[in-house]
Amino acid sequence: MxxxxxxxxxxxxxxxxxxxxxxxxxxxxxxxxxxxxxxxxxxxxxxxxxxxxxxxxxxxxxxxxxxxxxxxxxxxxxxxxxxxxxxxxxxxxxxxxxxxxxxxxxxxxxxxxxxxxxxxxxxxxxxxxxxxxxxxxIARFAASPAPAPSAAPAAPENPSAGRDLGAHPGSRRADGFSTNGELATAPVVDLTEREAEVLQLVAQAMSNAEIAQRLYIGEATVKTHVSNVLQKLGARDRVAAVVYAHRHGLV
Incomplete structure (x- = not known):
């Protein structure tokens, strides 16, 4: 900006x-x-x-x-x-x-x-x-149980294939919601240690500048980590990422 x-x-x-x-x-x-x-x-x-x-x-x-x-x-x-x-x-x-x-x-x-x-x-x-x-x-979506690990398909070789949520009600949109208006259940994804830290702070409503100050890294680096997290989650924005974090016990 x-x-x-x-x-x-x-x-x-x-x-x-x-x-x-x-x-x-x-x-x-x-x-x-x-x-x-x-x-x-x-x-x-x-x-x-x-x-x-x-x-x-x-x-x-x-x-x-x-x-x-x-x-x-x-x-x-x-x-x-x-x-x-x-x-x-x-x-x-x-x-x-x-x-x-x-x-x-x-x-x-x-x-x-x-x-x-x-x-x-x-x-x-x-x-x-x-x-x-x-x-x-958070109360509405995080309260819904995440899919049991045994019910999840095996992790594919292609990372992008991990975003296929066809088994859930409604087809998945790029904004993190299914076509029936409910927030789609994100698959469990592998985040790096730093990405997990950034996601935890995003879930605490911290801005990129505040996260940078907390982790002693540059704001541009934070923005890159946030973008990577959203991409891995298949989420449109930080709102969906916050729900994911609470839903999977990261906060």
Missing amino acids: SGSVRVMLVDDHAVMRAGFRMILESAGDITVVGEASTGVEAVAAASVLRPDVICMDVQMPDMDGVEATRRIAADPSIDAAVVVVTTFDRDDYLFDALAAGASGFLLKNAGPEELISAVRVAAAGDALLAPEVTRRV
Whole structure:
């Protein structure tokens, strides 16, 4: 990430958009490049404005934020991370938004610094969840038992073949969710000692900079380790990696 982060605001309340604009542009490294008041407007504007991050409301006329997120994430011409920002702390909004391709989920009662941080994290290619939301994601998915080792197929010679989850309900998508909206069960994979350390710290909601400081390594090195971990897990982002870590007792 270099230069100013380009943000688009999507909310059907003009006062809310004005407040977000004031908060984000006070950061100095964030520029609001456009606004939309409906999901339909958001999808159309995203392809024209090319923002780095979209702050997306859920309840809106014409098209809700979850469907708008799904269409934006599915459009290869749009390279924008979507952070859902909503008043409603509801599980259906949370899990539907993540399954649709959102990179973050934040409640509107979050402080200004949390909103700014969420935009920066999303622009850097990472995922972010409000702390109370993270606990619910883990509670929902980590509670489900991982497949018994005896039921798992023998480890293939080809590492990429380890991502075949055809035995699980729903086909596997690249974002870490099955097509029925549930988080797909990741196979047990072999991580290096350092990758396991990095995954444990990611699961503790540490940023790359914080992990680098903890492990006394460069931030670029941390980013490489995180990318390797996500690739081995077949996970889209850090959210799926956090669930995996809790599910397999790494935290």
